[in-house]
Amino acid sequence: MGQNRLESLLQLRSCEVQLTLSGSNLSWTFQKRRFCWGREGPSVSIPVNEIVAVHQGDRKEQSKTIDAPSNRFTVYHISRKSAQQWILEVSTFTAHSCQEAYDWVTVLQDRIHSNGAERPRKLLIFINPYGGRGKAARIYSKKICPLFQLAGIEQDVIETKRANHARDYIMETDLWKYDGVVCVGGDGMFSELLHGVVRRAQMESKVCEKKEGATLTPCKLRIGIIPAGSTDCVCFATVGINDPVTSALHIIIGDTQPMDVCASYHSGELMRYSVSLIGYGFFGDVLRESETMRFLGPFRYDLSGFKMVLSNRSYSGTVEFLEADDDRSSPRDNTRCRTGCQVCSESSERRKEESDAESHCCDSEIWQKISGSFVAINVTGMSSACPKSQDGLSPTAHLADGTADLILVRECNMFQFLRHLKRHTNKKDQFALPYVEVHRIRAMRFTPEKLDEEKATCRRKDFFSSICGMPPETSSWNCDGEILDCAQLSVRVHHQLIQLFARGIEGTSCSR
Numbered sequence: 247m248g249q250n251r252l253e254s255l256l257q258l259r260s261c262e263v264q265l266t267l268s269g270s271n272l273s274w275t276f277q278k279r280r281f282c283w284g285r286e287g288p289s290v291s292i293p294v295n296e297i298v299a300v301h302q303g304d305r306k307e308q309s310k311t312i313d314a315p316s317n318r319f320t321v322y323h324i325s326r327k328s329a330q331q332w333i334l335e336v337s338t339f340t341a342h343s344c345q346e347a348y349d350w351v352t353v354l355q356d357r358i359h360s361n362g363a364e365r366p367r368k369l370l371i372f373i374n375p376y377g378g379r380g381k382a383a384r385i386y387s388k389k390i391c392p393l394f395q396l397a398g399i400e401q402d403v404i405e406t407k408r409a410n411h412a413r414d415y416i417m418e419t420d421l422w423k424y425d426g427v428v429c430v431g432g433d434g435m436f437s438e439l440l441h442g443v444v445r446r447a448q449m450e451s452k453v454c455e456k457k458e459g460a461t462l463t464p465c466k467l468r469i470g471i472i473p474a475g476s477t478d479c480v481c482f483a484t485v486g487i488n489d490p491v492t493s494a495l496h497i498i499i500g501d502t503q504p505m506d507v508c509a510s511y512h513s514g515e516l517m518r519y520s521v522s523l524i525g526y527g528f529f530g531d532v533l534r535e536s537e538t539m540r541f542l543g544p545f546r547y548d549l550s551g552f553k554m555v556l557s558n559r560s561y562s563g564t565v566e567f568l569e570a571d572d573d574r575s576s577p578r579d580n581t582r583c584r585t586g587c588q589v590c591s592e593s594s595e596r597r598k599e600e601s602d603a604e605s606h607c608c609d610s611e612i613w614q615k616i617s618g619s620f621v622a623i624n625v626t627g628m629s630s631a632c633p634k635s636q637d638g639l640s641p642t643a644h645l646a647d648g649t650a651d652l653i654l655v656r657e658c659n660m661f662q663f664l665r666h667l668k669r670h671t672n673k674k675d676q677f678a679l680p681y682v683e684v685h686r687i688r689a690m691r692f693t694p695e696k697l698d699e700e701k702a703t704c705r706r707k708d709f710f711s712s713i714c715g716m717p718p719e720t721s722s723w724n725c726d727g728e729i730l731d732c733a734q735l736s737v738r739v740h741h742q743l744i745q746l747f748a749r750g751i752e753g754t755s756c757s758r
């Protein structure tokens with residue numbers, strides 16, 4: 247048995263296998279295939295960093311104290327059920343002696359902790375009992391807690407008692423003993439963790455986050471999301487599936503995905519942080535309208551969306567933005583941000599060079615300006631993919647390159663807007679329409695136009711306005727599902743401000 251290579255002839259169920267640990271892979275090759283019914287191939291290979299746990303003894307023994315030493319050992323490892331869905335697979339090997347089984351367990355346990363990602367040892371977990379369909383507590387106790395226990399992760403669990411409980415707790419509690427914070431809930435719960443973690447990091451590094459232009463301190467504490475909400479868009483866009491077990495496995499093996507965060511400011515003062523949609527016009531109005539229909543549950547979004555399409559409102563103002571001037575990526579380049587994305591990983595070095603050159607002075611930056619009337623102004627820091635729109639608002643947006651995509655839908659009729667919306671759910675390009683434009687940006691600001699008396703009274707006295715009501719002079723912003731009660735807004739992208747327990751969506755980075 248060498249230092250880097252370990253090999254033994256063992257039994258797996260009724261088959262003889264050659265088990266080999268070599269470099270960062272554990273593999274086993276079936277020696278007598280004719281006895282192994284149902285086997286598809288002679289070899290199985292798994293990366294060591296996808297082993298969840300190794301125990302001496304059988305599977306059923308793992309939760310008991312083993313009195314007598316066993317000549318068996320069990321490897322719990324990740325297996326792919328589909329492109330994005332992970333499951334836990336269990337393989338129990340029989341060695342020739344207890345000592346041989348013990349040697350394998352010791353070496354494997356040592357290797358999984360020294361190989362690659364830093365695995366969490368202790369987590370602070372928040373469960374929202376009211377998120378989604380109210381199943382978060384059950385999902386946690388049935389599916390997630392046993393997995394974390396198997397991996398030897400200590401857990402402090404808090405069932406939230408009110409909105410912002412998790413955020414406040416993170417702001418006020420000693421967190422040094424935790425390797426991460428996890429929410430079992432939806433995007434609203436994630437947003438609470440985001441605000442708690444970002445604010446905490448600024449407090450500790452004495453950065454005044456409230457003023458626009460502050461350089462924020464990146465957060466070290468990783469955030470995990472166990473999806474149990476209604477839409478779970480952040481989980482979907484960073485893991486590729488809303489499956490609690492898959493997310494738990496990413497957390498256990500310590501996957502880390504840096505993420506950009508957008509900060510929104512009104513009159514120079516911080517309003518909110520967000521990672522996906524910041525939308526004015528259509529998405530702002532849909533959210534505001536849906537608040538009046540809370541009793542309808544998730545269906546309220548469909549109904550208010552339908553009403554807002556019929557209303558066909560548009561809002562005047564001026565959008566200014568700082569283009570990302572990056573020749574390595576563009577919102578129309580047809581690539582996808584995937585695990586190990588090169589654009590994101592190269593962006594750190596590039597950002598450093600840029601900020602050295604610019605000496606952080608926004609005044610020297612050239613802002614582009616577009617004035618007009620818009621049905622929707624959307625800024626999205628990531629694709630904002632979700633189960634209903636698998637490619638999202640901006641399919642080629644990156645998770646961690648320091649940019650966001652600005653999508654402007656100019657005044658158009660209801661059918662044209664519907665055409666644009668429909669393209670989010672089929673494979674057609676939603677930007678290839680004359681009234682839609684998209685820019686990759688680092689910052690933007692919007693100033694609403696003040697309507698004079700004459701323009702205000704002329705606004706849309708048409709058939710739909712008489713059904714849906716006269717449109718207001720200004721819309722409001724939908725910031726990751728929270729209403730911001732203001733029309734004037736500036737947005738800045740903060741490069742890789744947080745880290746998630748995820749690895750981005752696995753797959754090819756090219757869409758064709």
Ligand SMILES: Nc1ncnc2c1ncn2[C@@H]1O[C@H](COP(=O)(O)OP(=O)(O)OP(=O)(O)O)[C@@H](O)[C@H]1O
Pocket residue numbers: 374375376377378379406407408409410411430431432433434435436438474475476477478479727
């Ligand atoms: N105990 C609680 N009582 C009331 N509200 C809570 C409680 N705990 C958390 N919340 C709030 O509930 C809101 C919604 O929760 P969550 O995001 O988990 O579910 P969701 O809205 O159904 O899912 P999604 O955001 O993905 O659509 C969050 O914004 C959070 O602040």
